[in-house]
Amino acid sequence: MVEQKLIREDELSLVYGETYRPGSFKEQLKEMFTPKYLAFLLKPGAEDEELNRRDFEMNKFKTKRSLIRRLNSPLTILGGLIVFIICSWAVFPHWLSFIPFKDVAISILPGTNRPPSFEHPLGTAAFGRDVLGRLIWGARRSITLSLASIVVSLVGGVIFGTIAAYKGGWIDNLIMRIADIVSSIPGLILLVIIVSVMGYDLQNILLALGLLGIPGYARLMRSAAISQRAMTYVESAKVSGASEWRIMFRHILPNSMSLILVALSFDIGTAILGLASLAFLGFSQTDAVEWGFDVNANKSALINAPWAAIWPGIGIVITVMGFMLLGDGLRDALDPRSKV
Amino acid sequence: MTEEIYTQTETLPSKSVPSKKKDPVIFLDNVSISYPVFGGIFQRQIGEVKAVQNVTLEIYPGETLGLVGESGCGKTTIGKGILGLVPIKTGQIFYRNSRIDEGLNQKVRQKVQMVFQDPDASLNPRMKIVDIIGEPLRNLMGMTKKLEMRREVLNLLEQVSLKREHLDRYPHEFSGGQKQRIVIARALACNPDIIVLDEPTSALDVSVQSQILNLLEDLQQEFDLAYLFITHDLSVIHHVGSNVAVMYLGHIVEKGNISDIFYNPKHPYSQALLSARPAVNQEEKQKQIILKGEVPSPVNPPSGCPFHPRCFARTDDMPCIEEFPSMIKLSDTHSVACHLYTEE
Numbered sequence A: 001m002v003e004q005k006l007i008r009e010d011e012l013s014l015v016y017g018e019t020y021r022p023g024s025f026k027e028q029l030k031e032m033f034t035p036k037y038l039a040f041l042l043k044p045g046a047e048d049e050e051l052n053r054r055d056f057e058m059n060k061f062k063t064k065r066s067l068i069r070r071l072n073s074p075l076t077i078l079g080g081l082i083v084f085i086i087c088s089w090a091v092f093p094h095w096l097s098f099i100p101f102k103d104v105a106i107s108i109l110p111g112t113n114r115p116p117s118f119e120h121p122l123g124t125a126a127f128g129r130d131v132l133g134r135l136i137w138g139a140r141r142s143i144t145l146s147l148a149s150i151v152v153s154l155v156g157g158v159i160f161g162t163i164a165a166y167k168g169g170w171i172d173n174l175i176m177r178i179a180d181i182v183s184s185i186p187g188l189i190l191l192v193i194i195v196s197v198m199g200y201d202l203q204n205i206l207l208a209l210g211l212l213g214i215p216g217y218a219r220l221m222r223s224a225a226i227s228q229r230a231m232t233y234v235e236s237a238k239v240s241g242a243s244e245w246r247i248m249f250r251h252i253l254p255n256s257m258s259l260i261l262v263a264l265s266f267d268i269g270t271a272i273l274g275l276a277s278l279a280f281l282g283f284s285q286t287d288a289v290e291w292g293f294d295v296n297a298n299k300s301a302l303i304n305a306p307w308a309a310i311w312p313g314i315g316i317v318i319t320v321m322g323f324m325l326l327g328d329g330l331r332d333a334l335d336p337r338s339k340v
Numbered sequence B: 001m002t003e004e005i006y007t008q009t010e011t012l013p014s015k016s017v018p019s020k021k022k023d024p025v026i027f028l029d030n031v032s033i034s035y036p037v038f039g040g041i042f043q044r045q046i047g048e049v050k051a052v053q054n055v056t057l058e059i060y061p062g063e064t065l066g067l068v069g070e071s072g073c074g075k076t077t078i079g080k081g082i083l084g085l086v087p088i089k090t091g092q093i094f095y096r097n098s099r100i101d102e103g104l105n106q107k108v109r110q111k112v113q114m115v116f117q118d119p120d121a122s123l124n125p126r127m128k129i130v131d132i133i134g135e136p137l138r139n140l141m142g143m144t145k146k147l148e149m150r151r152e153v154l155n156l157l158e159q160v161s162l163k164r165e166h167l168d169r170y171p172h173e174f175s176g177g178q179k180q181r182i183v184i185a186r187a188l189a190c191n192p193d194i195i196v197l198d199e200p201t202s203a204l205d206v207s208v209q210s211q212i213l214n215l216l217e218d219l220q221q222e223f224d225l226a227y228l229f230i231t232h233d234l235s236v237i238h239h240v241g242s243n244v245a246v247m248y249l250g251h252i253v254e255k256g257n258i259s260d261i262f263y264n265p266k267h268p269y270s271q272a273l274l275s276a277r278p279a280v281n282q283e284e285k286q287k288q289i290i291l292k293g294e295v296p297s298p299v300n301p302p303s304g305c306p307f308h309p310r311c312f313a314r315t316d317d318m319p320c321i322e323e324f325p326s327m328i329k330l331s332d333t334h335s336v337a338c339h340l341y342t343e344e
Helices: A002-016 A025-032 A035-040 A054-062 A074-091 A101-105 A131-167 A169-183 A187-198 A202-229 A232-239 A244-255 A257-280 A291-297 A306-334 B003-010 B075-082 B106-111 B129-140 B146-159 B176-188 B206-223 B234-240 B258-263 B268-275
Strands: B026-039 B044-059 B064-068 B090-095 B112-115 B194-198 B226-230 B243-248 B251-257
Touching: A074 A131, A074 A306, A101 A131, A131 A169, A131 A202, A131 A244, A131 A257, A131 A291, A131 A306, A169 A202, A187 A202, A187 A257, A202 A244, A202 A257, A232 A244, A232 B112, A232 B176, A244 A257, A257 A291, A257 A306, A291 A306, B026 B075, B044 B075, B044 B251, B064 B075, B064 B234, B075 B112, B075 B194, B075 B226, B106 B112, B106 B129, B112 B176, B129 B146, B129 B176, B146 B176, B176 B194, B176 B206, B206 B234, B226 B234, B234 B258, B243 B258, B243 B268, B251 B258, B251 B268, B258 B268
Parallel strands: B064 B226, B064 B243, B112 B194, B194 B226
Antiparallel strands: B026 B044, B026 B090, B243 B251
16 A cells, blocks of 8 residues: 555656645545646647646646635635625525515515614614615625726726827827816716716616726826836737737736726725715615615614614625725736745 | 967858858848937927937848947847837838838748847746747737647747746746747747847856857757847857947947957957957957047937047048048958048
8 A cells, every 4th residue: 555655656746747745645636626627628738748738737736826726815715705795695685685675675664773683683774674685685786886887997997098008199198188088077976967867777877987987097007008018028029020909908908907906996895885975965766775875874873773874884895895805816816926 | 460369260160251142131221210309398309319320231141240339329229120119210121122111011020030138028927938939920920729839839949948848837937048048939930030139148147148149059050040149248249240240329330250350350449349358368468448538429429430539540630520431341341431441
């Protein structure tokens, strides 16, 4: 038995190089059947013995080069866990909330502003609506709105910022002056106008919030990309015949994304609060369940029933924190130069 | 000339001057390049750095043309001008028979490649080696299949003595010499005719320098490459070069083969430059010529011969201040731009 194991370890270190540190047979078996290992079969060159990437990837797995390994820090895991829970609330409230949507949004039940009890773990708000139930159901609207509007800002900002930085000259001036004009529009007033003219339509609000966020990302992206444009690898990409678009979006963009990732995680909270301030001004739907609305609606009862306003607020804070932690970990993990 | 030097020049037949009957690979015809200087209110253009002025150069297949001169004299700008990385102000550049000063098409890009000075900065830190070397294959040769590209890149890596396991690594995992090998492999990817080497060894340790130089020599013999070797290290050029052009303040002041320039320099600037070279043997040691003054600014170069304010050979009856000397042919290979000499 012992002999067999020795031979086995010997062979493996021959195959995988000196970085290979053999574990127990059980551990090896476990690693063999991870999705990661099975994915090696699909990697380019797997069918060609000479160019095979599989054993290299196996080595990589061991030497902490994989993305999963790099994300393995406690804070990142915490962030990922928070994001996972909030997102599952947003996607599956029917299953995760023990109270149906009707009871937290439409029906009027007895027992307004009750303190936490066994039936209502976080207490109740106005009309006897359960705070925890509203928290779970409200995640859907808050997360959808903030993520979608940020995606709009991000995509627009990154594209315009990169083009402005790379092209320079009058194109740069044009894009940045338009960005100045857009960012001079007061966002809340524009939202109020949109809602009062076109009605309370989530898509319009989302689009308006997204478009208003573009200049910020464009400026950030431009400053990051200008410093990258001066690097020699951009010139050598030109020498290798890369087109302008390829240089912009395959060479410069990945190298300037780390700044954007940080800004992104901060802005999720801003977007949730944007909808909240709209609700504060009275533009909302009566049957809308949403964290920002809850904070505003229940702040009048802050002394009698603090739980009704505080829990949605904590929800916003924790969501923002979760995205920030995850974004920070992701930024470090995506940088190939960082060591674990 | 001592006997030792004489024997040294005799041992150069393998890389002797190629016959002039061949057409040049790259021909620069009276090329001037200048960079604008912006300043004042509204960032107007208030002047220009005349980086390269009226340069005429030929590079023949299989030869190594060394371009030497001190910092800021326009060596790198010539290299970038050939690759179309900086706009040409006047003059023409030819690759064989096609003009390339108004932009290189894909066919020419395949044949004209460049190796940059700093191997660390010229590799994209977020790309794997297989993608970096595959970049010219994808863009210029239209290679799209991953497996095909990996096979080709592996071939190239083996040519520069790197291994299979380096395919999927990132640039920061390599040493300086290995990075320079990767850059050279990328330049070789499309079977070029000429590679512009912009100080390829200056960022490396001395031991690694010699490895890279030997690699470049081997590749030159294998693929019949022409090199434009831009450097300020004269001993490197002495080792690998076949022809040398000496630059001063945007002008080419002297052209010739190795023995012309190193053992019989004619231009006062070349003489001063070569005398500043550290010598190992006591016999080789010459009297150092110390030039007076500083290099003038290329924004406002001196009139006539750019070297005249610092020239030690100039006498008052020479027209150096007024007119720029034309290139004077001293022999088949050797020509110099100086009023001291006249055409025979």
